[in-house]
Amino acid sequence: MANCQMIHLRPWLASTLVLYMLLQNGGAISPDGEALLSFKNSIVGSDTVLSFWRPEDPDPCGWRGVTCDRITKRVVYLSLKDRRLSGPISADLGKLDRLRILALYNNNFYGNIPSDLGNCTELQGLYLQGNYLSGVIPNELGNLSQLQYLDVSSNSLSGSIPQSLGKLSKLVNFNVSNNFLMGPIPSEGSLTKFPDSSFAGNKGLCGKQINEACKNDNGPSNNSSGPLSALGQGGKKKYPARLLVSAFATIGALLLVALMCFWGCFLYKKFGRNESSSIAMDVSGGASIVMFHGDLPYSSKDIIKKLETLTEEHVIGCGGFGTVYKLAMDDGSEFALKRIVKMNEGFDRFFERELEILGSIKHRHLVNLRGYCNSPTSKLLIYDYLPGGSLDEVLHERSEQLDWDARLNIIVGAAKGLAYLHHDCSPRIIHRDIKSSNILLDGNLESRVSEQQEIVDPHCEGLQAESLDALLSVAIRCVSSSPEDRPTMHRVVQLLESDVMTPCPSEFYDSNSE
The missing domain is CATH 1.10.510.10 (Transferase(Phosphotransferase) domain 1)
Incomplete structure (x- = not known):
């Protein structure tokens, strides 16, 4: 009789244990799910696009844009391209250590590229192009030994290209074009095989890949120059003092620029003739013309000759970044000329990149930037003149x-x-x-x-x-x-x-x- 009871009790006991285990684990979200929710919380307006990412759902494998391995149930693919997502990229994505593809391109992400992504050692594709990412390219990306595709083009990245990326022997596609990168391109390793188009749109880069010789520079090495580099390398826990110093330095710089603008306008009103004569001095000291739209029937010599004749009588405004002149050509065409004094070499390179972007735009309801005159001491921007004023x-x-x-x-x-x-x-x-x-x-x-x-x-x-x-x-x-x-x-x-x-x-x- 006892044996018979045991036979009936065993199936019941087994079912009870299974049900207990399901109840215990049913409400607990996986570590991958927690990392994804942290990423979601850093995004502005994520409730609309990522509305199905909920802590009540313990299985992130069914969430939009997420793909998991069938056996391990670990996240291996995260694709949220063209979603108009805005916000910083959470460092918690670095906890997805089985991730193979991360595609966040053509969104509005800003801030730094998290160095924690270097922990995703199985990553094969990293696509971050077409955002507003700034700071430096983290050295830690050199730890991604399986990486085959790396695209961070069309952002606002600065600093230099880390030497560590040259160790990525499996790279078959590499693109850092259209940023503000500076310094030498690593001359050894895997980056030597990529064409100049992979580096285009970075005026400060040099190296044999783009046929641009590098000058001898004893300055700081990669990712260690300037406040942007400090921000890029240091997180809140690692470099709080640098972040604070950079913030105060930025505020101080803005106040200084505002003071300079006020003082510049005051000096112009009092000594306008000296300002106008400096344009002639700029041009006479050696100048070149860069044109963005080839529809102007003037040679560089003709334009420079006209610039030399500008006086204070041609001033039509004093803006926050410089004095504006009215430039009249011999055929009656009129242009607005804005004079911007150069600050330093880094600013000059950054500014040329901005001008290239603005010069590529042509639209009915945007003021057309025709080109600029590059002189040793200033840049003279040439716009279409609009007679209606502001x-x-x-x-x-x-x-x-x-x-x-x-x-x-x-x-x-x-x-x-x-x-x-x-x-x-x-x-x-x-x-x-x-x-x-x-x-x-x-x-x-x-x-x-x-x-x-x-x-x-x-x-x-x-x-x-x-x-x-x-x-x-x-x-x-x-x-x-x-x-x-x-x-x-x-x-x-x-x-x-x-x-x-x-x-x-x-x-x-x-x-x-x-």
């Missing part, structure tokens, strides 16, 4: 007033220019200084992006109440406290044309360059 001047310094339709036309034009910068440029461009003085107008009062007492101007004629309500609704959404609730610039243009303007959207909007 929106700030029209609103506050002129007797004639803009009616409601003209103002709406200016608003939509500025929105289209910003939408093009945000969504159609590669890398994407954030203006960061939109104000009425940086919105220029052509002769037809059409706006182009350059650099409250009452809701409505009492002098504005033709106001439409419905249109104003719709416009304010768009404005309120743009300043929402929740980033995920703010519309993109493409969406802003759609709202302006469908709700604020006439019922029929304008026919000339095209986000592509003209």
